[in-house]
Amino acid sequence: xxxxxxxxxxxxxxxxxxxxxxxxxxxxxxxxxxxxxxxxxxxxxxxxxxxxxxxxxxxxxxxxxxxxxxxxxxxxxxxxxxxxxxxxxxxxxxxxxxxxxxxxxxxxxxxxxxxxxxxxxxxxxxxxxxxxxxxxxxxxxxxxxxxxxxxxxxxxxxxxxxxxxxxxxxxxxxxxxxxxxxxxxxxxxxxxxxxxxxxxxxxxxxxxxxxxxxxxxxx
Numbered sequence: 001x002x003x004x005x006x007x008x009x010x011x012x013x014x015x016x017x018x019x020x021x022x023x024x025x026x027x028x029x030x031x032x033x034x035x036x037x038x039x040x041x042x043x044x045x046x047x048x049x050x051x052x053x054x055x056x057x058x059x060x061x062x063x064x065x066x067x068x069x070x071x072x073x074x075x076x077x078x079x080x081x082x083x084x085x086x087x088x089x090x091x092x093x094x095x096x097x098x099x100x101x102x103x104x105x106x107x108x109x110x111x112x113x114x115x116x117x118x119x120x121x122x123x124x125x126x127x128x129x130x131x132x133x134x135x136x137x138x139x140x141x142x143x144x145x146x147x148x149x150x151x152x153x154x155x156x157x158x159x160x161x162x163x164x165x166x167x168x169x170x171x172x173x174x175x176x177x178x179x180x181x182x183x184x185x186x187x188x189x190x191x192x193x194x195x196x197x198x199x200x201x202x203x204x205x206x207x208x209x210x211x212x213x214x215x216x217x218x219x
Contacts, residue, residue: 001061011115016054020083031071047153074099086116088128137187148203161188
């Protein structure tokens with residue numbers, strides 16, 4: 001995947017979106033004789049934070065294109081943009097539904113400016129936070145090969161954790177009864193609660209890894 005440059009602005013006033021958290025990844029899955037049960041792997045996974053101009057500059061991503069002996073099927077690359085107060089942005093290549101290798105070596109949104117919409121309802125806020133948590137959680141739940149990949153996206157996980165905590169505190173007082181019942185789970189808290197498990201898998205201590213990032217958010 002070649003180097004990528006993008007910019008994100010407020011949909012109302014075109015001002016740059018500063019410190020939005022970006023997660024960019026592509027995955028593949030194993031083709032089987034039955035068409036079911038194939039293993040999934042990440043081809044690349046990285047995070048970024050928009051600068052004062054609302055821009056990100058992602059480096060070239062190199063990956064082995066044939067991780068499976070039998071057959072390798074590809075998912076279109078996707079990019080998630082999360083920022084408190086804005087609707088979650090999800091972008092993916094859409095040149096073809098069933099991706100081919102060339103779809104994982106080009107990003108059709110490169111050099112584009114993306115407008116982000118401000119959230120206006122509690123439902124919008126819940127949707128943005130819950131899906132950001134879901135996407136972050138899925139990055140290291142594809143099996144043992146990706147069990148430590150949370151180390152590649154620490155800032156994204158910490159930002160989502162902060163927003164999850166804010167939502168769970170706020171939801172008790174929202175007007176919508178159905179939203180008051182819907183809590184959101186933080187992937188980061190799951191990592192910290194399973195210290196022994198990840199240490200045994202060779203990832204090291206999640207607590208020691210995330211301590212510097214958590215301390216920075218409280219300053």
